[in-house]
Amino acid sequence: xxxxxxxxxxxxxxxxxxxxxxxxxxxxxxxxxxxxxxxxxxxxxxxxxxxxxxxxxxxxxxxxxxxxxxxxxxxxxxxxxxxxxxxxxxxxxxxxxxxxxxxxxxxxxxxxxxxxxxxxxxxxxxxxxxxxxxxxxxxxxxxxxxxxxxxxxxxxxxxxxxxxxxxxxxxxxxxxxxxxxxxxxxxxxxxxxxxxxxxxxxxxxxxxxxxxxxxxxxxxxxxxxxxxxxxxxxx
Amino acid sequence: xxxxxxxxxxxxxxxxxxxxxxxxxxxxxxxxxxxxxxxxxxxxxxxxxxxxxxxxxxxxxxxxxxxxxxxxxxxxxxxxxxxxxxxxxxxxxxxxxxxxxxxxxxxxxxxxxxxxxxxxxxxxxxxxxxxxxxxxxxxxxxxxxxxxxxxxxxxxxxxxxxxxxxxxxxxxxxxxxxxxxxxxxxxxxxxxxxxxxxxxxxxxxxxxxxxxxxxxxxxxxxxxxxxxxxxxxxxxxxxxxxxxxxxxxxxxxxxxxxxxxxxxxxxxxxxxxxxxxxxxxxxxxxxxxxxxxxxxxxxxx
Ligand SMILES: Nc1ncnc2c1ncn2[C@@H]1O[C@H](COP(=O)(O)OP(=O)(O)OP(=O)(O)O)[C@@H](O)[C@H]1O
Ligand SMILES: [Mg+2]
Numbered sequence: 306x307x308x309x310x311x312x313x314x315x316x317x318x319x320x321x322x323x324x325x326x327x328x329x330x331x332x333x334x335x336x337x338x339x340x341x342x343x344x345x346x347x348x349x350x351x352x353x354x355x356x357x358x359x360x361x362x363x364x365x366x367x368x369x370x371x372x373x374x375x376x377x378x379x380x381x382x383x384x385x386x387x388x389x390x391x392x393x394x395x396x397x398x399x400x401x402x403x404x405x406x407x408x409x410x411x412x413x414x415x416x417x418x419x420x421x422x423x424x425x426x427x428x429x430x431x432x433x434x435x436x437x438x439x440x441x442x443x444x445x446x447x448x449x450x451x452x453x454x455x456x457x458x459x460x461x462x463x464x465x466x467x468x469x470x471x472x473x474x475x476x477x478x479x480x481x482x483x484x485x486x487x488x489x490x491x492x493x494x495x496x497x498x499x500x501x502x503x504x505x506x507x508x509x510x511x512x513x514x515x516x517x518x519x520x521x522x523x524x525x526x527x528x529x530x531x532x533x534x535x536x537x538x539x540x
Numbered sequence: 541x542x543x544x545x546x547x548x549x550x551x552x553x554x555x556x557x558x559x560x561x562x563x564x565x566x567x568x569x570x571x572x573x574x575x576x577x578x579x580x581x582x583x584x585x586x587x588x589x590x591x592x593x594x595x596x597x598x599x600x601x602x603x604x605x606x607x608x609x610x611x612x613x614x615x616x617x618x619x620x621x622x623x624x625x626x627x628x629x630x631x632x633x634x635x636x637x638x639x640x641x642x643x644x645x646x647x648x649x650x651x652x653x654x655x656x657x658x659x660x661x662x663x664x665x666x667x668x669x670x671x672x673x674x675x676x677x678x679x680x681x682x683x684x685x686x687x688x689x690x691x692x693x694x695x696x697x698x699x700x701x702x703x704x705x706x707x708x709x710x711x712x713x714x715x716x717x718x719x720x721x722x723x724x725x726x727x728x729x730x731x732x733x734x735x736x737x738x739x740x741x742x743x744x745x746x747x748x749x750x751x752x753x754x755x756x757x758x759x760x761x762x763x764x765x766x767x768x769x770x771x772x773x774x775x776x777x778x779x780x781x782x783x784x785x786x787x788x789x790x791x792x793x794x795x796x797x798x799x800x801x802x803x804x805x806x807x808x809x810x811x812x813x814x815x816x817x818x819x820x821x822x823x824x825x826x827x828x829x830x831x832x833x834x835x836x837x838x839x840x841x
Contacts, residue, residue, distance in 0.1 A: 354727055356723055356726070356727075375726075376723075376726040376727060377726045377729050377730060377731050377732075378729070380726075380727055380728055380729035381729045386727040386728075388723075388724065388727065392721055392723070392724040394716070394717050394720045394721055394724065394725075395720060396716065396720055397713070397716060397717065397720070401713055401717075404713070405713065405714075405717055405725075405728045405730070406728060408710070408728075408729075409727075409728040409729040409730075410729070412729070414710075454728075
């Protein structure tokens with residue numbers, strides 16, 4: 306199992322947020338989490354990353370308990386993170402941002418040049434801008450650099466929070482093509498998304514989060530037809 | 541004419557002392573997001589530690605070198621920085637700024653009082669040797685001492701090494717990453733506590749060098765010099781723009797110029813140096829809140 310949440314509840318200053326979340330992603334799967342604004346999607350992301358410690362329940366990534374291990378050692382297991390808003394280091398160059406992504410999984414920094422070439426095939430526009438400060442990139446470029454940074458170390462498991470937000474329809478299609486490609490390489494993906502249409506087109510399974518609870522969990526085709534998703538998104 | 545030459549030398553000397561202190565303030569603020577108000581006191585423990593080590597070293601093996609004592613003092617102050625970070629300042633990283641302010645100001649008082657109590661006859665000033673004796677150049681009554689030359693050379697060297705460290709090494713890259721986004725850094729397997737330790741060590745070592753130069757330049761060490769050094773170094777960092785190394789240097793050069801000018805023009809100018817420093821700080825904060833080199837948002841370190 307790549308990730309497993311068992312009865313996870315979180316709170317912000319005593320106010321409950323996530324409530325008894327059970328969620329799993331098996332190795333090699335793409336699973337999406339859908340939900341409206343304020344549902345708790347980013348809270349879920351941070352909980353998976355170990356940035357928020359649950360008040361109840363456990364989060365396990367690749368058989369490692371997240372709460373006792375700590376965020377920085379989770380990354381080293383081979384987990385790539387694409388957080389909400391991309392969170393590039395604005396004052397660092399694109400090259401340095403990507404280098405940190407590589408060394409997160411490969412601390413010795415081995416075969417960075419070879420990996421850069423490989424990443425360049427997926428993200429030709431990223432390679433053109435290696436020397437530019439990340440803070441000066443366009444939104445679309447930032448999205449691609451954030452994904453490149455998460456992928457360059459060849460993580461087994463990638464967690465993303467609304468990676469396609471703010472991208473043009475064309476770029477969204479490109480983005481999801483890349484997700485399909487890395488999935489074909491055998492990587493596991495937990496995709497937190499508002500864009501139900503696109504997310505359900507790549508994912509095999511999905512969960513729907515609303516007001517901190519999972520209100521639906523099913524296969525992608527079933528969710529696409531489900532009244533819950535329709536009422537949350539398409540009404 | 542000779543007056544002016546002497547003042548220029550004075551200005552250069554003060555610039556390098558302020559710069560070494562301001563760089564520490566700036567680095568600490570950029571990475572830990574805490575204004576370490578006791579940084580000046582940490583820096584000014586160095587001359588006391590050096591003299592204590594020198595005295596005990598002299599008893600152990602006769603003919604021991606002052607240089608050894610200086611190196612030991614610099615290293616001890618670096619370790620002191622790590623200890624303070626670990627047991628005190630780390631706790632205030634995410635606390636309201638007011639709490640960090642109170643805690644670090646209190647820490648400064650504790651450090652000053654500790655020197656006073658622990659150092660023999662600590663309440664009184666003690667002479668501190670001129671680290672590099674003699675003068676490099678002299679014309680008329682004006683002389684450029686080797687000490688000032690050494691101070692400037694060492695400051696230049698330290699700035700170069702620090703720049704190389706921050707911008708050319710993997711650890712420096714991690715320090716810059718943590719200063720910009722600590723959560724993201726953690727998601728990239730960077731251990732922020734290691735970064736804090738390294739930052740405190742580097743800032744405290746730089747401060748220790750400033751402290752030794754300061755004591756040597758004024759020829760004495762006193763338990764309460766740390767507060768003046770701290771206020772001047774902090775002012776210089778704010779004038780240049782906190783969290784920005786180039787800003788710290790420029791702020792120091794500007795502050796030292798003004799400081800020298802006031803001391804030269806007014807009969808009792810030295811009494812007004814803090815007033816002048818703070819007037820400048822207030823002016824900068826009013827008209828250029830991010831400092832003279834205000835780019836703090838994009839590049840914190
Ligand atoms: N640090 C915090 N302190 C207090 N409340 C918080 C905090 N972070 C988030 N919340 C609250 O928790 C709820 C869920 O926030 P979260 O960011 O997880 O939503 P989301 O599903 O990601 O929304 P969006 O789609 O808008 O990004 C919101 O009501 C938010 O205001
Ligand atoms: Mg969100």
